[in-house]
Amino acid sequence: MTEDVEMKELPAPSNSATSSSPSTLNHLKEIASLIETGAYAREVRRIVRAVRLTMALRRKLKAQVLCAFLNFALSPGSEPHNRLAAHLPKEDEHEMEFDTATSVSQSPVKHPLPELEIYCYLLVLIYLIDQKKYSEAKACSSASVARLKNLNRRTVDVLASRLYFYYSLSYELTGDLAEIRGNLLALHRIATLRHDELGQETLLNLLLRNYLHYNLYDQAEKLRSKAPRFEAHSNQQFCRYLFYLGKIRTIQLEYTDAKESLLQAARKAPVAALGFRVQCNKWAIIVRLLLGEIPERTVFMQKGMENALRPYFELTNAVRIGDLELFKSVAEKFSTTFSSDRTHNLIVRLRHNVIRTGLRNISISYSRISLADVAKKLRLDTANPVADAESIVAKAIRDGAIDATIDHANGWMVSKETGDIYSTNEPQIAFNSRIAFCLNMHNDAVRALRFPPNSHKEKESAEKRRERQQQEQELAKHIAEEDDDEF
Amino acid sequence: MDPKLAEVSQLFERFKAACAREDVDTCCNVLSKLKVLLTGFSSLPPLFEDTPNAIHELTLARDIYEHAVLLSVKIGDQDAFERDFFQLKPYYTDASSSRLPPSSQEYMILGLNLLRLLVQNRIAEFHTELELLSSTALENPCIKHAVELEQSFMEGAYNRVLSAKQTVPCKTYDYFMDLLAKTVRDEIAGCSEKAYGYLSVSDARQMLLFSSDNELLQYIKELLLPVLYESL
Numbered sequence: 001m002t003e004d005v006e007m008k009e010l011p012a013p014s015n016s017a018t019s020s021s022p023s024t025l026n027h028l029k030e031i032a033s034l035i036e037t038g039a040y041a042r043e044v045r046r047i048v049r050a051v052r053l054t055m056a057l058r059r060k061l062k063a064q065v066l067c068a069f070l071n072f073a074l075s076p077g078s079e080p081h082n083r084l085a086a087h088l089p090k091e092d093e094h095e096m097e098f099d100t101a102t103s104v105s106q107s108p109v110k111h112p113l114p115e116l117e118i119y120c121y122l123l124v125l126i127y128l129i130d131q132k133k134y135s136e137a138k139a140c141s142s143a144s145v146a147r148l149k150n151l152n153r154r155t156v157d158v159l160a161s162r163l164y165f166y167y168s169l170s171y172e173l174t175g176d177l178a179e180i181r182g183n184l185l186a187l188h189r190i191a192t193l194r195h196d197e198l199g200q201e202t203l204l205n206l207l208l209r210n211y212l213h214y215n216l217y218d219q220a221e222k223l224r225s226k227a228p229r230f231e232a233h234s235n236q237q238f239c240r241y242l243f244y245l246g247k248i249r250t251i252q253l254e255y256t257d258a259k260e261s262l263l264q265a266a267r268k269a270p271v272a273a274l275g276f277r278v279q280c281n282k283w284a285i286i287v288r289l290l291l292g293e294i295p296e297r298t299v300f301m302q303k304g305m306e307n308a309l310r311p312y313f314e315l316t317n318a319v320r321i322g323d324l325e326l327f328k329s330v331a332e333k334f335s336t337t338f339s340s341d342r343t344h345n346l347i348v349r350l351r352h353n354v355i356r357t358g359l360r361n362i363s364i365s366y367s368r369i370s371l372a373d374v375a376k377k378l379r380l381d382t383a384n385p386v387a388d389a390e391s392i393v394a395k396a397i398r399d400g401a402i403d404a405t406i407d408h409a410n411g412w413m414v415s416k417e418t419g420d421i422y423s424t425n426e427p428q429i430a431f432n433s434r435i436a437f438c439l440n441m442h443n444d445a446v447r448a449l450r451f452p453p454n455s456h457k458e459k460e461s462a463e464k465r466r467e468r469q470q471q472e473q474e475l476a477k478h479i480a481e482e483d484d485d486e487f
Numbered sequence: 488m489d490p491k492l493a494e495v496s497q498l499f500e501r502f503k504a505a506c507a508r509e510d511v512d513t514c515c516n517v518l519s520k521l522k523v524l525l526t527g528f529s530s531l532p533p534l535f536e537d538t539p540n541a542i543h544e545l546t547l548a549r550d551i552y553e554h555a556v557l558l559s560v561k562i563g564d565q566d567a568f569e570r571d572f573f574q575l576k577p578y579y580t581d582a583s584s585s586r587l588p589p590s591s592q593e594y595m596i597l598g599l600n601l602l603r604l605l606v607q608n609r610i611a612e613f614h615t616e617l618e619l620l621s622s623t624a625l626e627n628p629c630i631k632h633a634v635e636l637e638q639s640f641m642e643g644a645y646n647r648v649l650s651a652k653q654t655v656p657c658k659t660y661d662y663f664m665d666l667l668a669k670t671v672r673d674e675i676a677g678c679s680e681k682a683y684g685y686l687s688v689s690d691a692r693q694m695l696l697f698s699s700d701n702e703l704l705q706y707i708k709e710l711l712l713p714v715l716y717e718s719l
Contacts, residue, residue: 215618252611388644394678395643406682
């Protein structure tokens with residue numbers, strides 16, 4: 001494939017331009033044959049591989065290549081071909097005819113497999129979205145979803161789930177997400193009936209995204225709690241699910257669960273998905289602040305994320321110091337960023353944490369301090385700061401955040417001495433929780449060792465083994481290159 | 488006008504008259520009749536059909552449910568409030584985007600709902616509802632009042648909560664503010680128990696906002712009663 005790239009980069013006359021696109025066309029033809037063999041042999045793995053190869057070709061798709069491929073895969077003049085070709089723009093008529101002539105002479109007219117048809121839909125859709133032709137993409141995706149409702153083959157499932165994703169994406173980019181909610185719910189029902197687990201996963205994530213886009217956290221949680229759950233088939237879908245779950249839990253004030261989900265999503269996400277990881281980290285930082293712990297500086301210094309996380313870094317600083325004035329100024333300074341991230345309401349909740357941290361610092365540094373001074377240090381700018389400070393300190397004492405007593409008559413707060421912590425059971429409890437965590441991780445890792453299905457049934461022939469090894473090499477190469485453009 | 492619509496409008500006028508007279512029983516009866524009649528209209532949620540009288544019917548139904556909500560506050564029935572509010576919500580979210588003019592009481596009722604969730608200590612739902620509000624809604628005094636109340640409650644500045652009783656935006660809030668005052672009083676008592684080594688009776692009375700020592704002693708007896716039973 002590297003030779004194709006070099007050929008394209010040369011200042012090429014139109015001849016070599018057409019000669020480079022047939023090689024993309026050849027790749028597409030190879031992929032088409034792969035899909036055919038996969039469909040006939042009922043092996044889903046080949047279709048997955050075909051899709052992965054397509055993603056690598058994504059940058060090179062051009063209108064005439066697509067037209068040529070459509071002519072090759074679906075007989076020209078047939079109904080599916082007409083429907084699809086209508087979505088493509090008509091460029092370079094004479095080039096197209098040249099390609100059409102060669103390709104038609106090379107291959108006999110064949111009866112199109114449903115998989116090939118869906119694959120063509122997918123190609124056209126990807127091309128339209130990459131070209132930013134969103135309204136056409138919308139029309140094309142609606143047509144493809146209508147077509148998919150009639151098909152019930154397991155081999156189409158992989159392609160179908162990709163189609164659903166682009167369907168939702170095209171509607172989101174045109175701002176019409178609410179329209180397709182009913183459709184997505186119906187598709188999810190159908191996928192569940194057909195035991196199409198990848199489709200169920202994808203559609204559940206798309207529905208959650210739909211609800212969260214409009215801030216309908218209540219409905220999203222209701223759907224998520226009732227939908228059937230199973231082992232994740234796709235890592236990317238699982239990451240997305242964890243992220244949406246984390247968001248829902250944060251809004252519902254269940255910060256510990258939220259922190260777990262968000263941190264797991266950030267860790268599992270592929271390194272190439274920078275935007276996604278930035279979002280996960282933003283929410284994870286806020287959840288940790290709400291839990292009362294300060295995230296370390298290294299979190300903000302991760303590669304490529306420094307600029308995006310800058311507002312959150314300053315916010316963390318304000319919370320760490322416990323200074324209400326600074327917190328207010330930071331919140332105002334970056335209010336546009338926070339509103340666009342939809343974290344504005346959460347930041348408002350942080351005010352309570354700032355006060356707590358400030359109070360904790362004061363309680364540690366002073367053995368006895370008057371409540372008026374406490375109010376001044378916390379910079380409580382209310383009508384009656386001393387009475388407020390008294391109530392706030394009383395609540396903090398009851399919640400166990402600080403160890404002190406209030407002397408109402410004299411109006412001061414007296415901190416208690418912190419005893420020797422090693423004489424209590426605290427260290428033992430801390431050790432116990434850490435050991436439990438490590439053991440859990442070990443058990444999860446053992447459980448996660450997955451074996452390919454049917455491996456104990458048939459003995460591999462030499463040919464099959466060669467093919468499998470070739471696939472594994474390719475997969476390793478893809479992972480190593482980190483060029484994996486999976487959605 | 489459509490005969491069904493005319494009948495509903497007439498009944499609604501009777502309902503409003505009964506409300507003005509503070510005649511609670513008639514109100515409840517007429518309200519149940521109204522709700523049964525409303526099921527005859529197909530332009531209402533969940534069907535949302537586009538009949539010729541749709542806008543008129545939707546506005547009328549919304550008014551009816553708003554009055555139902557206010558009635559439930561008057562009689563102090565929180566379950567009825569919840570039921571009627573859930574019926575009312577689609578009119579604010581789904582219908583408003585398309586055709587209905589905004590209702591004048593929308594923000595007040597939304598604020599009332601937030602206050603109710605706060606009083607019932609359903610803070611998670613409070614925040615979920617808050618997320619659904621646009622930024623213009625958050626500027627409205629009714630809603631801002633509820634939000635600030637929640638913040639003061641979370642921080643522990645209970646005196647602010649009790650003083651906010653004076654600054655309610657509308658009279659209907661009084662019912663919930665009284666309930667909130669009771670909750671706050673329990674919270675203050677709990678905090679004071681842990682925080683103060685020693686507190687004089689007059690100070691305690693001031694903090695808990697009792698008007699006389701007797702009330703304070705009565706309250707303490709009620710608090711200690713479960714403890715006494717256990718020690719028995």
